[in-house]
Amino acid sequence: MAFAEDFLKPEDTGPTKSNLIDYAGNDPQDMQAQVIRAQDRDYEERFAPLEKELIGMTKESGNKQANRAAKTLGQQNKISRQAFKRDLSRTGVALNQRQKASLSKARGLDAARNQANVENLTRRRVKDENMQSTASLIGIGRNVQQGVNRDLSTASSLQAGREAANANAKAADSAQKSQMAASVAGLALAFFL
Amino acid sequence: MSLGGGPKKIEPTEQERALAESAAKRHNEHQEVFVPLEDSFIASLTASKGEMEENRGAAVSDVSQALKGNDAGIAAASRGQAGQGKSVMARGMNSISGGTARGEAVAGVNLAERSRKMKGLQKMSAFGRGLQDMSNVSMADAARTASGAAINKLNVDVQKQNSKFAAVGTLAGTALGNIGSMDSLKGQLDNKFGTNFQGLKEEKQ
Numbered sequence: 001m002a003f004a005e006d007f008l009k010p011e012d013t014g015p016t017k018s019n020l021i022d023y024a025g026n027d028p029q030d031m032q033a034q035v036i037r038a039q040d041r042d043y044e045e046r047f048a049p050l051e052k053e054l055i056g057m058t059k060e061s062g063n064k065q066a067n068r069a070a071k072t073l074g075q076q077n078k079i080s081r082q083a084f085k086r087d088l089s090r091t092g093v094a095l096n097q098r099q100k101a102s103l104s105k106a107r108g109l110d111a112a113r114n115q116a117n118v119e120n121l122t123r124r125r126v127k128d129e130n131m132q133s134t135a136s137l138i139g140i141g142r143n144v145q146q147g148v149n150r151d152l153s154t155a156s157s158l159q160a161g162r163e164a165a166n167a168n169a170k171a172a173d174s175a176q177k178s179q180m181a182a183s184v185a186g187l188a189l190a191f192f193l
Numbered sequence: 194m195s196l197g198g199g200p201k202k203i204e205p206t207e208q209e210r211a212l213a214e215s216a217a218k219r220h221n222e223h224q225e226v227f228v229p230l231e232d233s234f235i236a237s238l239t240a241s242k243g244e245m246e247e248n249r250g251a252a253v254s255d256v257s258q259a260l261k262g263n264d265a266g267i268a269a270a271s272r273g274q275a276g277q278g279k280s281v282m283a284r285g286m287n288s289i290s291g292g293t294a295r296g297e298a299v300a301g302v303n304l305a306e307r308s309r310k311m312k313g314l315q316k317m318s319a320f321g322r323g324l325q326d327m328s329n330v331s332m333a334d335a336a337r338t339a340s341g342a343a344i345n346k347l348n349v350d351v352q353k354q355n356s357k358f359a360a361v362g363t364l365a366g367t368a369l370g371n372i373g374s375m376d377s378l379k380g381q382l383d384n385k386f387g388t389n390f391q392g393l394k395e396e397k398q
Binding site: 019021027072075093102 | 319
């Protein structure tokens, strides 16, 4: 408890009271029902939105990230050019026209090549990550489906067992009633014979 | 008509109550200790503005350090001619490469942040479904417990009915097997209490 208090920021919220179980005087089945409801509520409130957010991210094309990367590259090239100019100025170096033209050309070619490169790499990386996340989600989905099959199978078996027990009980009840009626009749008959 | 008995509800034993209370306490402890940690983890999946700036700054700083080292190397190799000819062009090209490297580093930080968030969301999605799956298992357990109790109650009812019917059956069997003795009993009753059971039998005959 102390660890959690030390670690958490004040704005972090704890569990809602409704997710705490009242165990005083309740029987095990009631408590289990409370836990099941609390777990369902917990999933719906905290985890389902994260799942939806992840699914939304896996559908991103990567264009937004690519454009952002290209813009970042342009900004950093501009900063670099200005820093180089300041450095030359501080050391009293002046470029001649030929040097200026040559560096300008190199900078332009480099910017164009690297901009295209960073855009393509970003799209590819976004796509790769989207595929990995989608694969992970598919795996989660398969597990969920297996859980559904398992639970339905359990429920069906339980229902079949209960129905069989009920049928047996009814048959036993009927047989015993008949037997008792015959016995009582026989007893009366014996008494008056 | 049913002679079957048994209580409407089967009361849990003290041991079952204690076990359930212990489990419920652990559930509450999980809610109070671990759920806040989960919330904190979830909140940290999206990096804050400050955290992003710090990461970008660190990336730019690393590249800039490398860039300075390169520049110093070129200047040292120029033998005092760092502002001349090939040396200044080399420094210029170093600056261009540096700009690209810084841009790629910052873009990489942005992508890494997205990647971290997606991995965290994957983990949380799995945990969330784990909870949901556990919940389903618990539901199955609850159903199994309830069904087990219902089946046991049915079995107990049948056993109780069987024992009652068996008692009646035994009585009837005993009577039928002792009709002769019954005649003797009737005679004794008539003699002792003045009844006329023997006369009833003779009238019917």
